[in-house]
Amino acid sequence: MTPRGDLGDTPEAGEINRRGTYLAVVLLEVVVVAALWAFGRYFGSL
Amino acid sequence: MSALDWAIIAGYLVWIVYDGLKRTKASDQVEGYFLANRSLPWWAAGLSVMATQMSAITLVGTTGQAYADGMRFVQFYLGLPIAMIILSVTIVPFFYRAHVYTAYEYLERRFDAKTRALASLLFLASRSLSTGVIISAPAVILSIVLGWNLYLTVLAIGVPTALYTMFGGVQAVAWTDVKQMVVVIAGVLAAVVALIIGLPHDVSLGEAMHLAGAVGRLRTIDFTFTLHEQYTFWSGMIAGLFLMLSYFGCDQSQVQRYLTAKSVDEARSSLMISAYVKIPLQALILIMGVLVFVFYLFNQPPMLFNPVFKTKVEASARSAEYAGLERDFSAAFTDRRQAAMAFAEAQRGDDRARAEHARRAFVASEARVKDTRTKAIALVKDVSGDAKYNDVNYVFPTFVTTRLPIGLVGLIIAAIFAAAMSASAGEMNALATATVIDVYRRHIRKTASDAHYLFVSKLATGFWGLVACAVAIYAASLGSLIEVVNRFGSFFYGSLLGVFVLAIGTKRATSRGAFWGLLAGMAAVALVATFTTVAFLWHNVVGAVVVVVVGMLLSLTESEPVRDS
Numbered sequence: 011m012t013p014r015g016d017l018g019d020t021p022e023a024g025e026i027n028r029r030g031t032y033l034a035v036v037l038l039e040v041v042v043v044a045a046l047w048a049f050g051r052y053f054g055s056l
Numbered sequence: 057m058s059a060l061d062w063a064i065i066a067g068y069l070v071w072i073v074y075d076g077l078k079r080t081k082a083s084d085q086v087e088g089y090f091l092a093n094r095s096l097p098w099w100a101a102g103l104s105v106m107a108t109q110m111s112a113i114t115l116v117g118t119t120g121q122a123y124a125d126g127m128r129f130v131q132f133y134l135g136l137p138i139a140m141i142i143l144s145v146t147i148v149p150f151f152y153r154a155h156v157y158t159a160y161e162y163l164e165r166r167f168d169a170k171t172r173a174l175a176s177l178l179f180l181a182s183r184s185l186s187t188g189v190i191i192s193a194p195a196v197i198l199s200i201v202l203g204w205n206l207y208l209t210v211l212a213i214g215v216p217t218a219l220y221t222m223f224g225g226v227q228a229v230a231w232t233d234v235k236q237m238v239v240v241i242a243g244v245l246a247a248v249v250a251l252i253i254g255l256p257h258d259v260s261l262g263e264a265m266h267l268a269g270a271v272g273r274l275r276t277i278d279f280t281f282t283l284h285e286q287y288t289f290w291s292g293m294i295a296g297l298f299l300m301l302s303y304f305g306c307d308q309s310q311v312q313r314y315l316t317a318k319s320v321d322e323a324r325s326s327l328m329i330s331a332y333v334k335i336p337l338q339a340l341i342l343i344m345g346v347l348v349f350v351f352y353l354f355n356q357p358p359m360l361f362n363p364v365f366k367t368k369v370e371a372s373a374r375s376a377e378y379a380g381l382e383r384d385f386s387a388a389f390t391d392r393r394q395a396a397m398a399f400a401e402a403q404r405g406d407d408r409a410r411a412e413h414a415r416r417a418f419v420a421s422e423a424r425v426k427d428t429r430t431k432a433i434a435l436v437k438d439v440s441g442d443a444k445y446n447d448v449n450y451v452f453p454t455f456v457t458t459r460l461p462i463g464l465v466g467l468i469i470a471a472i473f474a475a476a477m478s479a480s481a482g483e484m485n486a487l488a489t490a491t492v493i494d495v496y497r498r499h500i501r502k503t504a505s506d507a508h509y510l511f512v513s514k515l516a517t518g519f520w521g522l523v524a525c526a527v528a529i530y531a532a533s534l535g536s537l538i539e540v541v542n543r544f545g546s547f548f549y550g551s552l553l554g555v556f557v558l559a560i561g562t563k564r565a566t567s568r569g570a571f572w573g574l575l576a577g578m579a580a581v582a583l584v585a586t587f588t589t590v591a592f593l594w595h596n597v598v599g600a601v602v603v604v605v606v607g608m609l610l611s612l613t614e615s616e617p618v619r620d621s
Contacts, residue, residue, distance in 0.1 A: 016153070016154050016155065016165070017150065017154055017162075017165055017166060018149065018150040018151060018152065018153030018154030018155075018162075019150060019153075020153065021149065021153075022153060022319075022320060025149070025320055025321060026321050028144065028321075028324060031328060032141045032144070032145075035137045035140070035141055035328065035331045035332065036137070036138070036141070038137070038332060039134075039137045039138070039335070042335050042336060042339075043134065043277060043289075046127075046130065046276040046277055046339060047276065047277040049274060049276065050127070050269070050274045050275050050276040050277060052269075053265040053266050053268065053269030053274045054269040054270070054272070054274055054275060
């Protein structure tokens with residue numbers, strides 16, 4: 011019942027805040043999905 | 057194949073084995089052998105993550121799928137970037153700071169030894185079979201398309217991989233993965249360029265894309281919500297997210313890749329490579345399949361892409377029927393080629409009514425080609441008794457070996473080898489880690505010298521390499537085994553994710569809740585898979601949710617767990 015050992019839940023000194031990177035990933039995904047959708051629509055029609 | 061192509065493949069194999077074996081010196085301790093002393097730069101760990109995930113079937117199978125059905129498969133990966141962000145915030149720092157070798161080791165620290173043992177054994181059972189399939193699938197295809205002996209093909213992929221993984225450990229796996237990813241990407245780019253150059257002079261790339269789009273090959277994003285369709289926007293974004301969280305966060309073959317990074321931040325950055333690159337790369341591979349389809353609009357394709365089954369039908373009592381279908385197919389192809397040229401030409405003018413008329417004629421001609429091929433496939437199924445006959449995996453290798461110039465054939469066959477070897481090396485390395493850390497050092501010999509554990513680790517890697525080759529040869533003779541392995545994996549993935557959500561996401565969960573929750577999750581997936589037609593991606597959601605709900609309910613019936621300070 012008792013957990014043992016280091017569970018890694020304490021941040022180490024100097025860890026970088028990556029909020030900007032995560033936002034960039036989300037934005038890129040939105041752009042890629044929109045581009046793929048538009049690509050299919052454009053070439054699927056005359 | 058020409059001598060140059062053979063030389064390229066042989067050169068690739070020698071280079072990779074040499075490069076892997078030269079890492080042996082850096083793997084003279086267990087931590088170096090399994091975790092590279094946590095010394096790898098983020099980009100090497102990140103490319104290793106991608107190479108382990110991308111097997112030869114991803115390269116060959118999805119190209120064939122795009123040829124036959126279009127680009128819908130790209131939606132399978134839509135959950136991946138979000139999964140990478142969630143893992144970077146949650147699981148990656150927890151595992152890294154806890155200094156574990158395996159993901160399952162973490163479960164003992166948080167819960168108990170039996171939860172760790174169950175998770176680790178499920179991983180060993182599932183991955184030992186799937187490593188065989190990773191080798192078997194491309195080996196069967198290459199042996200048939202190139203006329204090589206199957207055993208030799210299996211051994212050509214499995215033995216070099218086992219050799220450098222056994223002696224060089226995770227360093228060899230990671231650094232050869234980097235080079236193998238370069239070979240794969242070079243092969244894909246070269247094939248795409250060759251396909252574009254191979255278009256008829258009077259057909260532009262835009263016109264070619266319109267041809268593919270007219271028959272649905274560029275239908276990429278489908279916003280329909282249904283639990284019964286595998287590839288939709290929603291199944292990718294929701295169910296795919298659960299699968300990616302589980303695969304990259306709880307599967308030792310992936311966890312071990314980013315645990316080799318220099319720091320938590322570098323481990324996070326390594327996952328960001330996949331977050332940025334995976335969907336565009338998969339889209340490029342699918343476009344390659346679409347371009348193969350366009351190529352075969354102007355150059356006659358074989359009616360059946362698997363020559364073994366073609367020979368079987370031609371030798372059967374129904375050979376005359378097959379010959380008739382071949383004639384119909386040739387005539388339908390000639391009509392389609394003319395219709396394609398007419399549609400491409402009509403696009404250049406301003407007459408929209410003419411273009412629309414030409415488009416309809418082309419769509420009708422494609423339907424006739426497809427209809428004839430469907431009849432041929434039904435005939436193959438009747439004659440061979442194999443109701444699951446499907447030759448899409450043979451489309452790309454057939455195109456490569458029969459249509460590409462000398463030199464490029466060797467490069468792309470080397471890329472198929474690279475994809476198979478990089479994926480199976482990561483698996484062998486992870487299987488050995490779980491065997492030594494979770495089983496041998498935990499239950500069989502708890503104290504021994506580092507040299508002893510290193511020796512056993514090498515033996516374990518060699519053992520799993522042999523098992524993978526044996527399973528690959530067995531799987532080649534039993535097509536249905538591949539389906540069994542995939543199904544077994546889907547029972548396990550979502551449920552394992554649920555256990556890690558209990559471990560990291562809540563302090564209230566107890567070991568009893570986690571253990572029985574895991575079993576309940578797998579049972580729930582088995583029931584859904586047996587009695588419903590819910591697409592397998594959604595099984596991951598079912599497994600994870602059932603584990604968390606059952607695990608928490610059981611935990612609430614017990615007193616709160618006490619943490620060591």
